[in-house]
Amino acid sequence: MDGGCPSTEEIKAIIEPFGESALRAKRAGFDGVQIHAGHRYFLSQLLSPSKNGRQDEYGGSLENKARLIIESYDEIRRRAGEDFGVFIKLNSTDLDEDDEVFTSCRYLCKQLADRGIDGIEISGGYGPFRPSPLFPYKESVLRDDAARIAKDVQVPVILVGLNRTPAVMEEILNTTDIEYFAISRPLMHQPDLPKSWWEQAKQQA
Ligand SMILES: Cc1cc2nc3c(=O)[nH]c(=O)nc-3n(C[C@H](O)[C@H](O)[C@H](O)COP(=O)(O)O)c2cc1C
Structure with missing residues (x-):
């Protein structure tokens, strides 16, 4: 490692453990894994033009910036098999x-x-x-980005970030190709929130 920047060999060494850890998760009884390529962690930084200044096969072109994640995905699939769930979480914006x-x-x-x-x-x-001033509050904040991605791909797209009210999520479900919603902080306050939404919907029906 030179000044915090991993060498090409150090990057390549990440791929095999991704596959190994997915296989261990499968053997331990998990149904799937999610590759975390968001939130400005290392895989996320590779995807960012401003944060990835590499000169090797992991920097520069789109193909190169995506290479490690694709190689890791292929290794996970190879080791864990077609019947194991493999998901990814990634940033559409930093x-x-x-x-x-x-x-x-x-x-x-x-x-x-x-x-x-x-x-x-x-x-x-x-x-x-x-x-923040750069980023004012907006419910289901990444809906436009996620909707553009969902139009492009034939696999389920999950939207995360400030999903707060069933009416807004229902409107997104009905007007875009987004299929699922992930919710984090509200569940810390109220773990049975989806159940209470479900009960309310049944009462209104
Ligand atoms: C305390 C805390 C820990 C989190 N840890 C993770 C994590 O380990 N991996 C991850 O992908 N996201 C993590 N997140 C982010 C959430 O999964 C989610 O993407 C984010 O909070 C936005 O959703 P929300 O507006 O419903 O909270 C964490 C969030 C919080 C508040």
């Missing part, structure tokens, strides 16, 4: 000033969909969204 992540996100989603990934979760920034 929510910073020089943000051009959408193009690589879209490219990668198409590649992974063609290879048979089971679902794609569209996220952004560091994960838990907080309102």
Whole structure:
């Protein structure tokens, strides 16, 4: 490692353990795994033009920026098999000033969909969204990005980030190709929230 930047060999060494850990998860009884390529962690940084300045086969072109994730996906699939769920969570935006992540996100989603990934979760920034001048509060904040991706791919797209009310999510379900919603912080406050939404919907029907 040189100044915090992994060498090409160090990057290649990541691929095999991805496959090994998926296989271990399968043997332990899990139904699937999700590759975390969002929230500005390492895989996420590779996809960002402003954060990936590599000169080797993992930097530069779209193909190169997506390469490690695709190689890791292929290894997971090879080791864990076709009957194991493989998902990815990735950023459509890093929510910073020089943000051009959408193009690589879209490219990668198409590649992974063609290879048979089971679902794609569209996220952004560091994960838990907080309102800021650059980024004011908006419910289901990444709906437009996720809807564009969902139009492109034939696999389920999951929207995460400030999903808060059933009416808004229902409207998204009815007007886009987004199929699922992930919710995090509301469930910390109220773990039975989906059940209470379900009860309310039954009463209104
Ligand atoms: C305390 C906390 C821990 C989190 N840990 C993870 C994590 O390990 N992996 C992940 O993909 N997202 C993680 N997230 C992000 C959430 O999964 C989710 O993407 C984000 O909070 C936006 O959804 P929300 O607006 O419904 O909270 C975490 C969020 C919180 C608040």
